[in-house]
Amino acid sequence: MANAENTSAQNQYAFRAQKSFGLIGGSPSYEAVSGFDKPDATVKMYRYSQDGNLIAYAVPGSVFILQAETCQVIRELAISSALELNFSPLGTYLSTWERPVKLEDGAQHKNHRVWSVETGEEVLSVTQKAQEGWDLQYTPTESHAVRVVGPEIQVYDPSNWSKGVADKLKVEGLSMVSLSPGKNPSIAVFVGEKKGAPAIVRIYGLNNLSLPHTCQKTFYKADRAQMKWNALGTQVLVFTHTDVDKTGKSYYGETGLYLLSAAGNFDCRVTLDKEGPIHDFAWSPNSKEFGVVYGFTPAKTVLFDQRVNITHDFGSSPKNFISFNPQSRLLILAGFGNLAGGIEVYDRRTLQKVCSIDASNTSWCEWSRDGRFIMTATLSPRLRVDNGIKIWHCTGSLMHVHLVEELYQASWRPGLASAAPPFPNTLPAAPTPSESIALSPVKPPAAKPAGAYRPPGARGLAAPSIFKREDEGGAPRMPSNGISTPPRGVPGSAPHQGGKGNNNNNNNRQRYVPGAAPPGSAGGPAGGPVGEGGPNNRKGGQQQQQQHQQQRNNRKKDGKKDRNDRAENGGTDTPPVVVESQGAPAGGPPADSFADGLDPVAKKIRNLTKKLKAIDELKEKAKRGEKLEVTQLKKIDTEGDIKKELAALGGGA
Secondary structure, three states: OHHHHHHHHHOOEEEEEOOOEEEEOOOOOOOEOOOOOOOOOOOOEEEEOOOOOEEEEEEOOEEEEEEOOOOOEEEEEOOOOEEEEEEOOOOOEEEEEEOOOOOOOOOOOOOEEEEEOOOOOEEEEEOOOOOOOOOOEEOOOOOOEEEEEOOEEEEEOHHHHHHOEEEEEEOOOEEEEEEOOOOOOEEEEEEOOEOOEOEEEEEEEOOOOOOOOOEEEEEOOOOEEEEEEOOOOOEEEEEEEOOOOOOOOOOOOOEEEEEEEOOOOOEEEOOOOOOOOEEEEEEOOOOOEEEEEEOOOOEEEEEEEOOOOEEEEEEEEOOOEEEEOOOOOEEEEEOOOOOOOEEEEEEOOOOEEEEEEEOOOOOEEEEOOOOOEEEEEEOOOOOOOOOEEEEEEOOOOEEEEEEOOOEEEEEEOOOOHHHOOOOOOOOOOOOOOOOHHHHOOOOOOOOOOOOOOOOOOOOOOOOOHHHOOHHHOOOOOOOOOOOOOOOOOOOOOOOOOOOOOOOOOHHHOOOOOOOOOOOOOOOOOOOOOOOOOOOOOHHHHHHHHHHHHHHHHHHHHHHHHHHHHHHHOOOOOOOOOOOOOOOOOOOOOOHHHOOOOOOHHHHHHHHHHHHHHHHHHHHHHHHOOOOOOHHHHHHHHOHHHHHHHHHHOOOOO
């Protein structure tokens, strides 16, 4: 029992929505953490400390700091409207950021403040206008804190905040700084490409910024950069990006990836063998390898070692996300955003796929601290429908569903890697899912049997009547406008002669134009192909166009009259009869190509007979044990009425 409670506390997660905020225990119960008093006001932001012992959340007028496991409030800070929160690595300090405002006395608003968690005292306050990259960067031991002010890097000593800036470094054109983890911290500085000068990345030792840099790399096509250090702080991946792709191959600009060593003994461009953008990249927690997802869709995913040698190629698939679990044993490859949301889990030891997960509409994905569970969340405003959290076991089973309206934020309770239980040699079995699976309208997707497509005939099923020809018992075809149209002649071919050959020369052929009167009739030209005539034939052409328009109007009226007649006669599907002149010349289409010559009674009998034949086919299907639709059963019920109507017309029962 104690072990289950410990697991539940370790796998705790928090969520923030427009109207709610809560802490939920992990497997197996997934119940709300006892002792937590939900705030009445709207929560603007929450943040766990890196060791998972503390959690802070901001409401209008205050910021509360709680023990994450017991939910005991240990500190309340009077802050009017904090929008950002962040703990230092050891949880000693809490940083807050407010939107800058203009003060009445004209002084600068010191909207970035640092507080002591133990005493609640404000130890530092500075002006920070930009929300992106607003917080200080701390070393893992909190021995140094780094802040960027314009082109200057300022270093503070957290043990003596009152001393002010302890060290500084000025770099012209500075646009980004990244502080490494590890025992010997370094600081990487990025200067973007400008006015033909290449972009530069330099690495300095943090303990003495007055010394020259230990590593430098210059390259082009880099307006902005993102840096990720390995866990040891010995190597950094630099992801470069330009807003415009000068080659015109990508709307989203050009990307590149470089690996630099903090000691300066190795730097290299990560060569990628497929054109297209870099979608994602991530270090393994063991600091020995990293993965990259790159290329036009379907993207490739490749694992590299520390010397940028390929260790495994996962091939091409619609993916744009990669993540290792904290124990470096499993990794996720997924396609989120505009992709379908499929997740594939791989065992790093065997490089075999463990499972596939259908997590559509996912906008947040994260491993639990023990590496056994995966959280996927649909957040607003990325998507405003179906917001909620799903917890999956690493073997693919859905463990928990938590639907939350207008969900803005969700995350696991973090923890130190050393505090997490070791991952077993064999993949752990999935525990029993929570009751939320049965109560939730979101059901886990059922596995579909794989196999090749087999047509109905190969499955022992008869083809539907809609796909049959009329002579095979299928339903009669009707044009979409309900008007029967005559067969069209092939342009350039001889007119139909009822099967007889035509010995006329090609130059003397008379072409039949669909919709026009046959040549030689009252509406057509007296002789010669359509369109021929002397230079004074303009008036005759206008008269011919008027006659053609009158014929089209007459056909529309006849079609409308035929549809009304069919409605009065019980709605039969008999196509209207188009009667043509019996005196058509030998060169024009025969009358049989426009109508079948049956009177309305004979057509009625023919259609009723087809309906009886179709009913007989449905009866045969029922005898073979096939399941009929409701409309088909209703059609069988009309058999008696059809026979009576057929007998009244003299067609026999």
